[in-house]
Amino acid sequence: MALRIRPDLLSLPAYKAGQKLAAREGQRVFKLSSNESPHPPLAPVVEAIARAAFEVNRYPDPLNSALVHALAAKLAVPAEAIACSTGSVALLGNLLEVMCEPGDEVIYAWRSFEAYPIWAQLTGATSVQVALNERAGHDLEAMAAAITNRTRVIIVCTPNNPTGTAVAAAEFEAFMAKVPQDVLVVVDEAYCEYVTDAQAVSGLAAWHQHPNVAVLRTFSKAYGLAGLRVGYTVAPLELADFLRRAALPFGVSSVAQAAALASLDAEAQLLARVREVVAERERVVAALRESGWQVEDMQANFVWLGLPQGPAAAQAACEAAGLAVRPFPEGLRVTVGEPAANDLLIEALTALRG
Numbered sequence: 001m002a003l004r005i006r007p008d009l010l011s012l013p014a015y016k017a018g019q020k021l022a023a024r025e026g027q028r029v030f031k032l033s034s035n036e037s038p039h040p041p042l043a044p045v046v047e048a049i050a051r052a053a054f055e056v057n058r059y060p061d062p063l064n065s066a067l068v069h070a071l072a073a074k075l076a077v078p079a080e081a082i083a084c085s086t087g088s089v090a091l092l093g094n095l096l097e098v099m100c101e102p103g104d105e106v107i108y109a110w111r112s113f114e115a116y117p118i119w120a121q122l123t124g125a126t127s128v129q130v131a132l133n134e135r136a137g138h139d140l141e142a143m144a145a146a147i148t149n150r151t152r153v154i155i156v157c158t159p160n161n162p163t164g165t166a167v168a169a170a171e172f173e174a175f176m177a178k179v180p181q182d183v184l185v186v187v188d189e190a191y192c193e194y195v196t197d198a199q200a201v202s203g204l205a206a207w208h209q210h211p212n213v214a215v216l217r218t219f220s221k222a223y224g225l226a227g228l229r230v231g232y233t234v235a236p237l238e239l240a241d242f243l244r245r246a247a248l249p250f251g252v253s254s255v256a257q258a259a260a261l262a263s264l265d266a267e268a269q270l271l272a273r274v275r276e277v278v279a280e281r282e283r284v285v286a287a288l289r290e291s292g293w294q295v296e297d298m299q300a301n302f303v304w305l306g307l308p309q310g311p312a313a314a315q316a317a318c319e320a321a322g323l324a325v326r327p328f329p330e331g332l333r334v335t336v337g338e339p340a341a342n343d344l345l346i347e348a349l350t351a352l353r354g
């Protein structure tokens with residue numbers, strides 16, 4: 001007899017992780033398909049991981065107390081507002097579980113992060129996808145217009161994955177004025193450390209302004225801990241309490257907690273690395289524009305090429321150059337990597353224009 005999987009999940013897509021290229025004779029290959037940091041972990045972080053490894057016979061602190069308190073001090077928010085989990089993606093799932101019943105609506109821009117439709121469908125909520133504007137940014141007016149009395153959550157991904165555009169603070173405030181206070185607005189700030197546009201919204205500032213804003217942040221990107229799975233939210237207090245209850249017990253490993261703490265201690269060095277990536281991003285964007293590519297203002301650690309004809313030709317050119325990239329039906333996302341990888345990218349894409 002066949003198992004009875006929830007019929008509403010039969011169309012559930014699988015998360016597509018960024019691919020690697022196989023190593024090739026005489027050619028360096030680079031993984032620019034998952035927006036990871038190109039830098040290996042700092043020595044003090046590796047040492048903290050090694051020290052934590054000696055105690056992995058014990059369960060981790062289920063409340064992530066040391067990490068929560070370090071984050072509360074750094075961000076100047078109450079510890080009760082913070083919840084940690086196995087990556088910010090897990091917190092998003094918990095948020096939707098806590099907020100949505102079957103038939104409730106979750107609004108988000110599209111194209112955006114592909115975890116959103118998967119989590120929405122798992123909770124039984126209905127995804128309401130609002131097309132990006134012609135500059136590959138959030139159309140917040142259309143998102144506000146999509147609110148109904150079934151709307152429970154609106155996700156704003158800024159900078160947006162995969163298009164790299166950030167929402168302006170003024171636009172965000174105009175949007176919030178139209179959002180009922182019982183609707184949760186999730187500001188997914190996975191890439192906030194890479195933002196240089198002074199007009200861009202700060203999720204944390206929005207959390208201070210509005211009782212219905214939750215911010216999602218991660219150690220996976222700027223902090224270089226993608227392999228350890230740890231992220232956090234700064235949420236309305238009553239919601240953070242439910243997120244702690246909904247969390248996978250002992251989800252964040254002791255090794256990940258130790259690495260995150262050591263990363264906060266080494267923040268100055270990590271943010272110096274972020275500035276290097278930002279400088280490389282600007283170099284790549286300028287070079288691509290120079291060779292005729294239309295590129296919007298990129299605010300994360302990747303560049304987006306909108307390709308109405310599809311990504312195949314650009315993807316093939318990158319892969320021939322040894323670069324694994326991330327294709328989407330309407331464009332190509334390429335992580336800013338080490339300078340040698342970025343040189344290859346510029347060369348490959350310039351040749352494609354020429």
Ligand SMILES: *Cc1c(COP(=O)(O)O)cnc(C)c1O
Pocket residue numbers: 035086087088089090113157161188190217218219220221226229230231
């Ligand atoms: C990478 C990414 C995350 C982070 O996911 P983790 O689970 O913390 O690794 C969250 N949101 C977006 C939009 C991302 O691109």
